Amino acid sequence: MAQTLYTKDHEYVRVEGDVGVVGITDYAQNQLGDVVFVELPTVGKAFRKGEQAAVVESVKAASEVYAPISGEIIDANAALEDAPALVNEDSAGRGWFVKMRVADRTELDGLMDEAAYAEFLKTVV
Amino acid sequence: MAPFAGYDMPVQYPEGIVAEHTWTRENAGLFDVSHMGQAVLEGPGAAAALETLVAAEIVGLPERRTRYTQFLNDDGGILDDLMVTRLPARAPGEDCLFLVVNAACKEADFALLRERLPHLGLTVLSDRALIALQGPKAVEVIAAAGWPGVAALPFMGWASAGASGGPGADLWFSRSGYTGEDGFEISAGPDMAASLAHRLLKDARVKPIGLGARDSLRLEAGLCLYGHDIDEATSPVEAGLSWSIGKRRRTEGGFPGFERIARELRDGPARKRVGLLLEGRQPAREGAEIIDAAGAAVGRVTSGGFAPSLGRAIAMGYVAAGCAAPGAALSAVVRGKPLPARVVPLPFVPNKFVR
Numbered sequence: 381m382a383q384t385l386y387t388k389d390h391e392y393v394r395v396e397g398d399v400g401v402v403g404i405t406d407y408a409q410n411q412l413g414d415v416v417f418v419e420l421p422t423v424g425k426a427f428r429k430g431e432q433a434a435v436v437e438s439v440k441a442a443s444e445v446y447a448p449i450s451g452e453i454i455d456a457n458a459a460l461e462d463a464p465a466l467v468n469e470d471s472a473g474r475g476w477f478v479k480m481r482v483a484d485r486t487e488l489d490g491l492m493d494e495a496a497y498a499e500f501l502k503t504v505v
Numbered sequence: 506m507a508p509f510a511g512y513d514m515p516v517q518y519p520e521g522i523v524a525e526h527t528w529t530r531e532n533a534g535l536f537d538v539s540h541m542g543q544a545v546l547e548g549p550g551a552a553a554a555l556e557t558l559v560a561a562e563i564v565g566l567p568e569r570r571t572r573y574t575q576f577l578n579d580d581g582g583i584l585d586d587l588m589v590t591r592l593p594a595r596a597p598g599e600d601c602l603f604l605v606v607n608a609a610c611k612e613a614d615f616a617l618l619r620e621r622l623p624h625l626g627l628t629v630l631s632d633r634a635l636i637a638l639q640g641p642k643a644v645e646v647i648a649a650a651g652w653p654g655v656a657a658l659p660f661m662g663w664a665s666a667g668a669s670g671g672p673g674a675d676l677w678f679s680r681s682g683y684t685g686e687d688g689f690e691i692s693a694g695p696d697m698a699a700s701l702a703h704r705l706l707k708d709a710r711v712k713p714i715g716l717g718a719r720d721s722l723r724l725e726a727g728l729c730l731y732g733h734d735i736d737e738a739t740s741p742v743e744a745g746l747s748w749s750i751g752k753r754r755r756t757e758g759g760f761p762g763f764e765r766i767a768r769e770l771r772d773g774p775a776r777k778r779v780g781l782l783l784e785g786r787q788p789a790r791e792g793a794e795i796i797d798a799a800g801a802a803v804g805r806v807t808s809g810g811f812a813p814s815l816g817r818a819i820a821m822g823y824v825a826a827g828c829a830a831p832g833a834a835l836s837a838v839v840r841g842k843p844l845p846a847r848v849v850p851l852p853f854v855p856n857k858f859v860r
Contacts, residue, residue, distance in 0.1 A: 413717070414523040416811040417787040417818075419840070435840065437788050439522040439811050440717055464786065 384472075385448070385491035388500065392472065393448040393491070395482060400449055403476040404436065404467065407501055412438040415467040420456040420478060427451065427480070429487050434477050436467065449487045451480040507716070510608035512540040515715040525718035526813040529684055530854075533640040534714035534722075535705055542611025543633050543692055544604045545592070546618060548625040551600035555589065558621060560741060560760045562751030563602070566591045571661040571679050573749050575741055576614060581762025581769075582737040583744070584617070585610035586729065588690075590663045590679060603663075603677070605635070605690070607731045632673075634698030639688030639722070641857065642710045647689060650704050652678065655689060660858045667697065676701065683719065685726025685856040724819060725812050727780060727851030733791055734778060734807045734821055742769035743823065745778045745851065776804060777829040780853055781837060781846040783818035786811065789837030789844055795822055796836050796843060803828050806837055814854050820846070 384394045390408035393400040409415065417437040427433045427447035434445040456478045460466060467475040482488070492500055507516045518525060528534055546555060552563045561574035568591050576584040590603040606614045618627050638647060647655045652666050658680040668675040673696035682688040693701045705711050720730070729735045735744045740762065742750075747770060754760065755770060783789060793806040809820030820837060828835060831850050836843035 413517055413521050414811075414813075417785075419787065437811070439526075439721060439813065440516065442788070442790065 383493070385488055385493060386497035386500075387446070387448045387491060389446050391445060391448045393480070394472075395488065398482045399454065400451065400480045400482050401476050402433075402448055402478050402480055403471055404445060405497070406471050409468050409471045409475070412436060412440065412443060414439045415464045418457075418460045418464050418467065418477065420460065421453050423453050423456055425453050426483075427453070445477065447480070448491060449480060449482060449484070451483040453478050454481050455479040509716060510540055512608065514540065515713070517715040517717045518713055520712070522715070522717035522721060523813045525712065525714045526721050528712050529640045529686065529714055529718060529722055530814055531641065533638055533642040533646050533688075533708075533711045534684070534718070535702065535711050536637040536639065536714050536719055537634070537702065538637050538690070539634040539698070540608040541635050542604075542606040542608060542614060543630040543635060544606075544615060544618075545601060545628045545630065546604060546622070546625055547595065547599055547601040547628075549599050551602055551622075551625050552591070554622045554625055555602060556754070556759060558617065558761065559587075559589075560750040560754055560766065561589070562753060563589060563591075565751070565753075568593055569663040571663055571681055575735070575746065575749070576617065577741075577761040577766075578737055579761045580737075581740040581765035583731070583735045583739055583741065584737060585614050586731055586735060587614070588679070588681065592663070603692075605692075609732060630692070632695045634693045634695070634701075635690060636693060636698070636702055636705070637682055637688065637690045638705055638711070639682045639684040639686045639714075641687060643686070643688040644859075646705060646708045646710050647678070647691075649708065652676070655680070660860060667694075670696070673697070680859065683726070683728055684722040685728070685852055685854055685858075686722075687857055687859050720808075721810060721813055724808055724810060724821065725814055725852065725854040726856055727821070727853060729778075729821075730808055739778075739823070740766055740769055740774065742766055743774040743776055743778060773826055775826055776823045777826050778807070778821060779824055779829050780849045780851040781806070781809075781820040781822060781835065782815075782849045782853065783820065783837065783844050783846040785844065786817055787839065787844055788818045789820045789839050789846070793820070793822075794838045795824055796838060797828055798834055800843075803835065809837070812853060818844070819853050821851070824848070
């Protein structure tokens with residue numbers, strides 16, 4: 381069963397077996413505004429949790445996206461190249477950034493679940 | 506909302522920067538730019554006196570006409586850029602000049618005027634609002650709101666209305682702006698400011714526009730943002746603003762930094778502000794290094810971003826004069842990666858000023 385977890389930097393990771401689908405949350409895309417470009421890491425590259433893994437450029441500014449978990453990049457969303465606005469339109473779905481191989485399941489315990497993230501958002505707005 | 510030059514300013518409204526940008530290009534966008542500095546400089550010989558601080562032709566500026574210029578330092582660098590309008594003189598033999606300056610520089614500008622031109626009257630109009638209405642439908646909107654006379658104004662022309670209601674109720678219309686579109690900047694007395702904004706916003710053709718779209722619109726129009734594209738180290742010649750230097754003044758001088766500016770006009774400047782059209786969508790922002798085909802550093806981006814009207818990234822920056830010709834193939838380095846670009850003439854998007 382897929383479970384979606386969240387970071388305080390507003391990344392999400394949807395864990396499906398040993399694969400984590402990573403993106404930014406609806407709150408994050410809303411804060412950024414119109415996304416015009418996403419710089420994604422190459423497949424095969426490995427990141428440690430908290431390392432900068434991608435950059436999302438909105439009309440306003442460039443923002444760093446951090447790996448919510450450690451692991452190797454096994455896929456990157458090529459659709460964002462021509463249609464970065466997918467991040468605004470469907471951040472949790474077609475606007476995903478990368479898929480990572482979950483390297484250490486214990487890291488998942490340090491992330492927020494849906495309810496905890498909703499509570500967290502109340503503290504930042 | 507975001508802090509800007511000591512003011513709390515809207516970066517964007519809920520529809521977002523791209524929607525606001527496009528709306529302004531197609532309809533009419535309302536910008537509250539009341540943070541900018543407004544002042545009246547007046548007295549006998551005020552125009553000639555102002556010419557000791559700027560390089561534009563001010564003495565020959567006709568009544569009710571606006572001109573763009575820059576306050577210069579002794580090295581020919583730009584202290585601020587401003588709009589100067591000659592208002593009808595309030596006393597015979599006097600000049601009455603209306604100045605609009607940048608918010609971040611206004612205190613320094615006014616201090617400079619007081620120090621250098623102490624014999625003139627300087628009235629800072631801190632209680633006047635400044636509302637810009639920009640876009641192809643701006644003129645119809647203002648006409649429909651009760652001021653049909655604005656349609657007859659030429660580009661950089663000025664007119665007032667409502668003065669019979671006292672100084673707090675008058676409106677000063679200048680057919681100018683910062684978007685490349687036709688439009689107006691309206692200086693409103695305190696009794697009129699809020700009602701003017703509400704009246705214009707009630708028109709379905711008008712939406713409020715934030716700082717974000719103001720920046721993307723002016724960038725597409727190839728217009729300089731003070732503190733970024735021009736500053737105390739850049740001269741008007743380097744910045745591609747030589748058109749704003751008066752013809753008489755190029756030979757007569759009499760403004761700060763004349764020596765450098767005359768030399769740059771004669772020999773060409775060592776570096777020039779250029780437009781860069783990037784190949785893709787990835788923006789190169791302020792500070793990005795510009796390199797030539799051989800990888801040598803030739804300059805730096807001073808403003809850059811995504812151009813909603815073009816669907817790709819654009820930038821402005823200074824490059825060595827040898828690589829400033831349109832068509833030159835350069836790259837802007839973003840996070841270590843060179844983004845291919847070529848030099849293009851400014852503006853990026855043709856301006857639509859009335860003629």
